Amino acid sequence: MRLAAAALVLATCLAPGIAHAQGAAPAPAAPAAPFTFTMPQSRVVLKVADTSLRPDPAAPARPNYFKVMRRDPLLIVSGWLEPAARYNGLDAFWEAEKKSPVYSGPLAPIRVETLREGPWEVVAFDVALPGNGTQSNLRAERVEAGTWIDLHLSTASTRPPAALRTELRAALRKIEVVQK
Numbered sequence: 001m002r003l004a005a006a007a008l009v010l011a012t013c014l015a016p017g018i019a020h021a022q023g024a025a026p027a028p029a030a031p032a033a034p035f036t037f038t039m040p041q042s043r044v045v046l047k048v049a050d051t052s053l054r055p056d057p058a059a060p061a062r063p064n065y066f067k068v069m070r071r072d073p074l075l076i077v078s079g080w081l082e083p084a085a086r087y088n089g090l091d092a093f094w095e096a097e098k099k100s101p102v103y104s105g106p107l108a109p110i111r112v113e114t115l116r117e118g119p120w121e122v123v124a125f126d127v128a129l130p131g132n133g134t135q136s137n138l139r140a141e142r143v144e145a146g147t148w149i150d151l152h153l154s155t156a157s158t159r160p161p162a163a164l165r166t167e168l169r170a171a172l173r174k175i176e177v178v179q180k
Contacts, residue, residue, distance in 0.1 A: 034050075035055070038180070044149070045179075052070045065078070076154045082147070083147070084148050109126065117173060122140045124136075136154065137154045138153045
């Protein structure tokens with residue numbers, strides 16, 4: 001439990017604009033259908049099929065942002081929809097992300113690699129947690145129908161980082177983007 005709490009705090013630090021309320025009310029029952037997200041001006045709908053994920057009631061209410069999660073085993077999926085013109089490619093995106101103060105000192109990304117997962121461009125990285133744990137992260141980017149989709153998937157455990165990364169990649173493969 002201590003590792004999961006550290007990972008939730010760290011996820012809050014690593015995902016800009018995400019708030020984590022301590023002592024938040026229990027999550028509602030799992031939805032019967034996939035979580036879907038879109039914006040009126042977008043021509044895409046993002047579908048997260050894992051029905052064990054629930055909207056985070058502590059996440060800020062922004063029209064272009066969502067956050068869903070489960071606590072056991074920990075999985076956090078958050079994302080933003082932006083106009084495609086704001087995306088300058090994976091290299092430029094990651095260079096800008098690395099300049100953030102949350103990626104410095106003990107929170108500096110380790111085991112960074114760029115890869116493809118189907119149509120997604122991905123930066124995979126880990127962050128060492130106190131007590132020999134690891135928070136594994138994927139930043140997955142994609143442009144579809146004039147919309148830039150920016151996803152952040154993360155999990156944490158004392159299990160091997162390679163296993164965590166494999167699980168995140170499997171979760172990403174289950175996220176569907178469809179045109180309206």
